[in-house]
Amino acid sequence: MNQEQIVIKSALDAWTTYISRTGTLIQSLTDEQLQQPVAPGRNSGVYLLGHLTAVHDGLFPLFGLGEKKHPELEEVFLTNPDRPDPKRPAINELREYWDQVNNDLLHYFSQWTVGEWLQKHAAVTDGDFAKEPHRNRLNVLLNRTNHLAYHFGQLAFLKK
Amino acid sequence: MNQEQIVIKSALDAWTTYISRTGTLIQSLTDEQLQQPVAPGRNSGVYLLGHLTAVHDGLFPLFGLGEKKHPELEEVFLTNPDRPDPKRPAINELREYWDQVNNDLLHYFSQWTVGEWLQKHAAVTDGDFAKEPHRNRLNVLLNRTNHLAYHFGQLAFLKK
Numbered sequence: 001m002n003q004e005q006i007v008i009k010s011a012l013d014a015w016t017t018y019i020s021r022t023g024t025l026i027q028s029l030t031d032e033q034l035q036q037p038v039a040p041g042r043n044s045g046v047y048l049l050g051h052l053t054a055v056h057d058g059l060f061p062l063f064g065l066g067e068k069k070h071p072e073l074e075e076v077f078l079t080n081p082d083r084p085d086p087k088r089p090a091i092n093e094l095r096e097y098w099d100q101v102n103n104d105l106l107h108y109f110s111q112w113t114v115g116e117w118l119q120k121h122a123a124v125t126d127g128d129f130a131k132e133p134h135r136n137r138l139n140v141l142l143n144r145t146n147h148l149a150y151h152f153g154q155l156a157f158l159k160k
Numbered sequence: 161m162n163q164e165q166i167v168i169k170s171a172l173d174a175w176t177t178y179i180s181r182t183g184t185l186i187q188s189l190t191d192e193q194l195q196q197p198v199a200p201g202r203n204s205g206v207y208l209l210g211h212l213t214a215v216h217d218g219l220f221p222l223f224g225l226g227e228k229k230h231p232e233l234e235e236v237f238l239t240n241p242d243r244p245d246p247k248r249p250a251i252n253e254l255r256e257y258w259d260q261v262n263n264d265l266l267h268y269f270s271q272w273t274v275g276e277w278l279q280k281h282a283a284v285t286d287g288d289f290a291k292e293p294h295r296n297r298l299n300v301l302l303n304r305t306n307h308l309a310y311h312f313g314q315l316a317f318l319k320k
Contacts, residue, residue, distance in 0.1 A: 001293060004163050006293050006296070010294050011167075040200070134161075134166045134169045139170040145306060146305060147309070149306040149310040150309040150310065150313035153311055153312075
């Protein structure tokens with residue numbers, strides 16, 4: 001491995017570690033547990049599950065990998081806060097979406113070369129990217145890993 | 161910037177972002193708020209502040225930068241769980257230690273070359289590092305950033 005490959009391995013290891021930890025936690029929680037707020041007055045487990053899935057689903061268009069798999073999640077879990085919503089998918093569907101979205105992403109992530117990781121993401125113009133070359137896919141991956149860890153720390157409170 | 165420098169900028173930006181967010185949150189909380197558990201039956205804010213400071217303080221020896229600044233934190237905030245402890249420093253001391261440790265670390269982090277970031281850390285033998293070159297300082301930084309984000313997500317619950 002050369003230096004760039006070493007660094008990308010570290011970043012990808014961190015991502016897969018938190019995807020795996022979060023997946024294991026979600027599997028260990030019953031639907032009833034997931035419906036509870038993670039702390040008094042805070043988001044429910046199911047909202048955070050939908051929120052994380054929606055954010056990760058957004059990586060497909062951001063990384064030029066096609067459309068979102070579940071664009072309907074955006075309104076329920078990104079635009080709006082946690083609230084009773086007839087558009088909210090059933091928990092077993094959300095569990096499936098979590099697996100599907102993250103497995104599909106990993107299919108790409110595990111194959112990308114250094115050059116592919118350092119390509120610009122779709123939210124940056126060519127002109128801005130020329131000036132700010134760190135606004136690449138890898139940078140997004142690091143930020144999304146931290147976002148995942150942030151909410152995983154909250155989801156952990158559902159475990160008694 | 162070359163490719164390695166671009167990647168290191170991303171990793172360091174993520175670290176400083178979460179250090180800054182956590183510092184701003186801590187400053188905005190009163191001592192009384194910090195003494196509350198972040199959720200019922202969970203760690204207090206002051207314990208998490210001490211815990212994060214102790215973990216970051218451990219980066220000095222791990223990165224070959226000398227001794228810990230506050231080795232006394234280890235027993236109170238790493239070895240033992242949150243509990244009444246006469247050895248626990250006062251909150252205003254912990255606030256100072258947080259700033260001191262993270263400012264001192266950033267002094268080094270902001271100057272390191274790519275080669276310095278990719279050096280092995282002290283917990284890896286030369287033999288293991290030859291086989292697993294990703295066990296370097298940068299890898300530790302990524303993991304500590306995620307650890308920080310994990311607990312920052314919990315500390316955020318102290319904000320009403």
